[in-house]
Amino acid sequence: MSNLAPAPSSAPSARPVPGDLPMLNSRDLFTTQREVLIQHGTEHYRLRLTSTNKLILTK
Template identity: 50%
Template sequence: MARASDEPRGPGAPPVVDVRALVGEGREAIIRHNGESYRLRITAANKLILTK
């Protein structure tokens, strides 16, 4: 399974999460925020798209 980056980060830096930790072997993940669902998708061009 993918893991967060080993890059050194300073205090207050945002977390670094590898997209594979979210989508696993697939190409999509559903992310919930404030009761809403968002779809994170890896495109055929290997780009990320986040849609509501």
């Protein structure tokens, strides 16, 4: 009998996606550019697609 705990999974845990929320596909946002501007009230945010296919949101 072993006292070792199982190794933690390296895969990120998936979050459930509520079916009643609107969904945008990032392919539709980044059709010709790797950046988009998002206006939120009087503020502007930049959503950028990185070379490693990650999203970065900055103010």
